[in-house]
Amino acid sequence: MVKKLKLEELNRIDVEEFKKTEKISVVVVLDNIRSMHNVGAAFRSADAFVMEKIVLCGITPQPPHREINKSAIGATESVDWEYKKEIKNALEDLKNEGYQIVAIEQTTESISLNKFDIKKGKYAVILGNEVEGVSEEALPFCDFFIEIPQSGTKHSLNVSVCAGIVMWEFYKNLKNF
Numbered sequence: 001m002v003k004k005l006k007l008e009e010l011n012r013i014d015v016e017e018f019k020k021t022e023k024i025s026v027v028v029v030l031d032n033i034r035s036m037h038n039v040g041a042a043f044r045s046a047d048a049f050v051m052e053k054i055v056l057c058g059i060t061p062q063p064p065h066r067e068i069n070k071s072a073i074g075a076t077e078s079v080d081w082e083y084k085k086e087i088k089n090a091l092e093d094l095k096n097e098g099y100q101i102v103a104i105e106q107t108t109e110s111i112s113l114n115k116f117d118i119k120k121g122k123y124a125v126i127l128g129n130e131v132e133g134v135s136e137e138a139l140p141f142c143d144f145f146i147e148i149p150q151s152g153t154k155h156s157l158n159v160s161v162c163a164g165i166v167m168w169e170f171y172k173n174l175k176n177f
Helices: 015-020 036-048 066-072 087-096 159-174
Strands: 024-031 051-057 081-084 100-104 123-127 144-147
Touching: 024 036, 024 087, 024 159, 036 051, 036 066, 036 159, 051 087, 081 087, 087 100, 087 123, 123 159
Parallel strands: 024 051, 024 123, 051 081, 100 123, 100 144
Antiparallel strands: none
8 A cells, every 4th residue: 555755754864964965067047037936946946956056146036035935945045055146247157167058948049958968067057037038148158048848838837847847857867876
């Protein structure tokens, strides 16, 4: 008979152990995200898939905040993060540190996520504003543009859903199981 596991049976690590855990070389860049719930959800997915850190840019709200923590449920304590007002400064720094910049955006140069060849390396993945997408200022810094294939009537996904899908894809390709 199937039984649900209790929290203590999941054998999850604590924040201190998470900080010591080897991360995959992916930095998540949140570009002018409005919703604190989307920010919190990105933190939670970044924790689940051991992302290196999150960079919050522009109008993106910053922890600590009750509304962020509603969906982060403590992940703002485990996942490293920083704030940069100007996305161009954040992306210049990441480029200088050897990261390939990947925008999750529908463009004339977009590659479908399922066709993007994720190899060992350092990546910075940009998730854009809920209405405007990735900012125009960010586009010249991008090495790749990825879009998530969709077959329905809508042309986009919620930022938090998109973040989870993309982080999972990088995790499953870069994590040594």
